[in-house]
Structure formats: structure tokens, C-alpha cells
Amino acid sequence: MDYKQIQELIKLVNKSNIGELSIEEKDFKISIKQKEEKFYQGDLLQMPAQAPVYIQQPVQTSPQQTGGTITATEPAAPKADNFITIKSPMIGTFYKRPSPDKPNFVEIGDEIAPGKVVCIIEAMKLFNEIESEISGKVVKILVEDSSPVEYDQPLFLIEP
DSSP: OOHHHHHHHHHHHHHSOOOEEEEEETTEEEEEEOOOOOOBTTBOOOOOSSOOOOOOOOEEOOTTTTTSOOOEEOOOOOOGGGOEEEEOSSSEEEESSSSTTSOOSOOTTOEEOTTOEEEEEEETTEEEEEEOSSOEEEEEEOSOTTEEEOTTOEEEEEEO
16 A cells, blocks of 8 residues: 555545544555544643744835835745645654754755655654655745644645
């Protein structure tokens, strides 16, 4: 069973009312369980649903230039319509590098190819190397190092 088939199974379980799915093949066994939502009165653990948005320091113009009002403008963001997004295949903790004393797997501007490790996601003490399935140039890293990520959360923007 390949990586894409596992992703499709996870999506299928998430969209359905299936509580648990187990598959066994020759030397391979996988078990996918639906996340149970439990709410305790007074205690509610919140996880971020999407990557944090970072805005560079705004540029302010003088009141004379804007007719008496002060406005802030954001820097022009790259158009996302021609970029491909690498998304998280699982819930866990995102790491940019294999260990604190090693360099990042990828930096903005790096060229990547299919099979290139772009990050690690730790889930239940297992460190899963996430490999690129596309080739292109890394335009933006959307997640901070050591931060929690959700399933299907955008991690990288890639220019093909």
C-alpha cells in the first residue's frame, strides 16, 4: 500500500461514520480510528485549526498623502493561484529539521523534487519524514518550527 492510498483511506474515514478501519496485507498492517470528540465542562483544549498568519510591519503614510487619514498597507503577497500547496498528511508536531543541530530540510528559494524530504511530523513519538510529491521551488513555509499541525493543513507553497 502506498502513501497516496493511505491518505485516501484517512480522508474516507474522516468523511464517513466509520469508527475504525483496519487493513492487513502480507507484511503491512494499518489501523485508522476516527477521532473522538469529548468536551469536559470548564476544560477545553484548543488546537489551532490553521497555520498562523504573519504580516510584515505595515508601511504608514503621512496624513497629507491620504487626505487626513492614516492608512496601513500590507506588502504584496505572491499570487497563490499558480502555486501548489504541500499539506500535512497527519496530525502532529511540525519540524523543519531532523535535529536542533542540523540545517533545515528546505529553505525559501530551494528547488525540490519528488522524494525530497521537506519536513518531519511527529505523531505519538513517531517521527514521520514528509516527502515532496512534486518538483518546484519553495516560495513560502506556512508553519513555524515545533508547532502543532492538523490533518490537511497547508505547510508549504511551491512554485512548479
